[in-house]
Amino acid sequence: MLKLQILPKNILTLLLTCVIFTVLFITQGCKDDIISHDLRITPGDTQKEVLNDVEILYSDSAMVRVRLTGPELIRKYEQERTKEEFTKGVFVEFYDETGKVTSTLKADYAFRSEGADEITVQGNVLLTSSKKETMETDELIWNQKEEEVYTEKFVLVKTAKERAWGHGFVSNQNFTEWRIKGFEGKLPSEKFGVE
Numbered sequence: 001m002l003k004l005q006i007l008p009k010n011i012l013t014l015l016l017t018c019v020i021f022t023v024l025f026i027t028q029g030c031k032d033d034i035i036s037h038d039l040r041i042t043p044g045d046t047q048k049e050v051l052n053d054v055e056i057l058y059s060d061s062a063m064v065r066v067r068l069t070g071p072e073l074i075r076k077y078e079q080e081r082t083k084e085e086f087t088k089g090v091f092v093e094f095y096d097e098t099g100k101v102t103s104t105l106k107a108d109y110a111f112r113s114e115g116a117d118e119i120t121v122q123g124n125v126l127l128t129s130s131k132k133e134t135m136e137t138d139e140l141i142w143n144q145k146e147e148e149v150y151t152e153k154f155v156l157v158k159t160a161k162e163r164a165w166g167h168g169f170v171s172n173q174n175f176t177e178w179r180i181k182g183f184e185g186k187l188p189s190e191k192f193g194v195e
Helices: 009-037 043-047
Strands: 048-060 063-077 082-086 090-095 101-107 109-113 118-129 134-143 148-158 162-172 178-188
Touching: 101 134, 134 162, 148 178
Parallel strands: none
Antiparallel strands: 048 063, 063 082, 063 090, 082 109, 090 101, 101 118, 109 118, 118 134, 134 148, 148 162, 162 178
16 A cells, blocks of 8 residues: 655755756756857748758659759748759769760759759859760750750850850750750861860
8 A cells, every 4th residue: 555655844845946946057057058159040041941962863764864963052932932052063964764974064053943844054064975075154054844955155065076156055965966056166176286
């Protein structure tokens, strides 16, 4: 049989006082930590998230077709849409159906709006094919649905045989079939010291 033991009034008061001081001590300590870290949240902070060392894979029929990486992705939640920005550069690898890299795309900055089938890359844009052909421009748009890249900006295309330039460019994302829209000129590669 259990016995109920009643503590004297002075011991109960002592116990209650210890509990109160312990709670005050703990909460005061937490309060000081928050102030010393200067934690402040503004309304804008709750409308964005920052992700580091990002890797995004796009697949089709369980095969990776595109691998996109970047050191930082900022996702901004705006009124009716979400905008994603790679503010510290982006690197993209395009794969064929066998898993082989067919082309790469590198740029200083990239952005996309939620629901859009296009990603825009800007700043020192370099598209490279598996044959080591390159296309350089300031801005390039990748249409994911159509699997093509294009721009209306100035482009310089370098192949083993020639250098070609102009305004406007369109290509499949594998950079195997391309054309310069407003062709302005070309020179043989040997003029640049390339064989």
